[in-house]
Amino acid sequence: MAKMWAGRTAGNTDSIADDFNSSIHFDCKMFKQDIEGSMAHAAMLGAKNIITSEEAQALIDGLAEILSDLESGKIAFDMSCEDIHMFIEQELTARIGDTGKKLHTARSRNDQVALDLRMYLRSETEDIISLVRKLLAVITDVADTHKASIMPGYTHLQRAQPITFGHHLMAYAMMLLRDIDRLADCKKRMNISPIGSCALAGTTYDTDREFEAEKLGFDGIALNSIDGVSDRDFCAELMSDIAILMMHLSRFSEEIILWSSWEFKFIELSDAYTTGSSIMPQKKNPDMAELVRGKTGRVYGDLLGLLTTLKGLPLAYNKDMQEDKESVFDAVETVKMCLQVFIPMIETMSVNTANMKTAAQKGFINATDLADYLVKKGMPFRSAYKISGQLVSKCIKENTVLEELPLESYKEFSELFDNDLYSEISLEACVSKRISKGGTSVKSVEEQIEYARNKI
Numbered sequence: 001m002a003k004m005w006a007g008r009t010a011g012n013t014d015s016i017a018d019d020f021n022s023s024i025h026f027d028c029k030m031f032k033q034d035i036e037g038s039m040a041h042a043a044m045l046g047a048k049n050i051i052t053s054e055e056a057q058a059l060i061d062g063l064a065e066i067l068s069d070l071e072s073g074k075i076a077f078d079m080s081c082e083d084i085h086m087f088i089e090q091e092l093t094a095r096i097g098d099t100g101k102k103l104h105t106a107r108s109r110n111d112q113v114a115l116d117l118r119m120y121l122r123s124e125t126e127d128i129i130s131l132v133r134k135l136l137a138v139i140t141d142v143a144d145t146h147k148a149s150i151m152p153g154y155t156h157l158q159r160a161q162p163i164t165f166g167h168h169l170m171a172y173a174m175m176l177l178r179d180i181d182r183l184a185d186c187k188k189r190m191n192i193s194p195i196g197s198c199a200l201a202g203t204t205y206d207t208d209r210e211f212e213a214e215k216l217g218f219d220g221i222a223l224n225s226i227d228g229v230s231d232r233d234f235c236a237e238l239m240s241d242i243a244i245l246m247m248h249l250s251r252f253s254e255e256i257i258l259w260s261s262w263e264f265k266f267i268e269l270s271d272a273y274t275t276g277s278s279i280m281p282q283k284k285n286p287d288m289a290e291l292v293r294g295k296t297g298r299v300y301g302d303l304l305g306l307l308t309t310l311k312g313l314p315l316a317y318n319k320d321m322q323e324d325k326e327s328v329f330d331a332v333e334t335v336k337m338c339l340q341v342f343i344p345m346i347e348t349m350s351v352n353t354a355n356m357k358t359a360a361q362k363g364f365i366n367a368t369d370l371a372d373y374l375v376k377k378g379m380p381f382r383s384a385y386k387i388s389g390q391l392v393s394k395c396i397k398e399n400t401v402l403e404e405l406p407l408e409s410y411k412e413f414s415e416l417f418d419n420d421l422y423s424e425i426s427l428e429a430c431v432s433k434r435i436s437k438g439g440t441s442v443k444s445v446e447e448q449i450e451y452a453r454n455k456i
């Protein structure tokens with residue numbers, strides 16, 4: 001069939017070139033946005049008397065029918081069309097005749113595709129935000145349950161200081177709050193209408209770009225038509241935000257994987273979110289968490305692919321830009337899938353507080369508090385730090401812990417030590433004394449939970 005764009009050319013394109021050029025197998029996802037955009041465009045053309053109001057109505061009715069037929073499955077995409085835009089226009093003309101050919105007045109596929117993509121992605125962005133909100137709600141609930149469950153806090157993956165599991169989880173809540181902020185901010189810039197930029201230079205028709213933008217729920221219009229058709233910042237921004245969100249999920253996954261190992265045994269994932277081994281009957285593998293960690297690399301690849309595609313492009317539209325969609329769709333679908341499995345995985349995991357507590361008791365993680373004890377009795381911190389270190393070393397040699405070392409041994413190092421040291425270095429005391437804002441005490445964690453809940 002002759003191409004709709006066969007203006008200057010007469011010969012047919014080679015079928016391999018057609019396949020290579022075609023994008024309908026992935027841009028068909030945007031059929032709804034394409035039709036809604038075209039309906040608004042037809043309404044604008046009618047309102048501005050560029051076409052008659054009867055013609056505008058015929059276009060709108062025809063488009064509405066196509067939309068409902070596609071949604072009900074009555075018709076399918078014609079994969080021989082180059083892209084979704086060509087398919088809808090071809091279908092419209094087949095249905096309503098020559099009036100269909102008026103739809104593309106004062107428009108180009110260049111501004112059309114930019115419009116469709118912005119509309120498609122703004123709704124995906126909302127979906128992602130609402131999934132992150134759900135995850136946040138789950139995390140804050142688990143944190144609330146475990147705001148007093150003591151575990152070792154780590155630096156360098158070495159036991160450092162006692163914290164609570166709730167405190168640890170709330171760190172992830174803070175990350176997710178920032179993710180929501182970033183995504184919402186990205187949506188603001190995304191929600192600017194490019195339609196009316198036309199091919200690149202604007203148009204000689206007396207169009208009303210604001211009319212179309214408003215009809216389609218945009219907050220404003222692209223103020224430079226060349227930028228309107230060339231800009232894919234909104235894809236790069238969304239993918240950057242998704243990449244950061246995936247990085248957070250990946251760090252969390254890494255901890256889930258560590259915590260469910262026999263070496264830690266801090267948590268156990270529900271059977272519903274683990275797998276077995278085909279050879280080792282004892283195995284329960286955290287595949288979901290591993291896949292989230294793995295897919296993070298894939299999403300980084302999506303972002304880098306797009307940035308690389310864009311980096312050498314002259315203005316305005318270039319066909320290279322058709323490559324934007326597969327990567328951004330992949331990033332969006334991947335993060336949604338990851339969140340959908342992550343939320344119930346966290347919701348259903350069981351927490352082994354006894355093992356956490358035992359681990360907290362064995363790493364001298366109250367040594368800082370021992371030093372602080374001496375400081376409060378008047379010793380300079382550096383000297384107190386030194387003595388505390390020597391006492392840890394003595395305990396290691398004698399195979400004991402600070403809580404069980406007798407007072408006489410303490411006295412050999414400093415006369416400032418007294419019986420009250422034992423209550424000061426208990427794990428519970430170490431946690432409950434950390435009342436600084438953002439700290440690990442139950443009260444501080446409760447404040448964090450309240451803050452997060454208010455934000456959700």
Ligand code: ARG
Nearest residue numbers: 023027083109110113321322
């Ligand atoms: N399928 C194209 C894309 O996704 C639509 C725009 C094509 N415009 C053009 N002049 N070839 O980018």
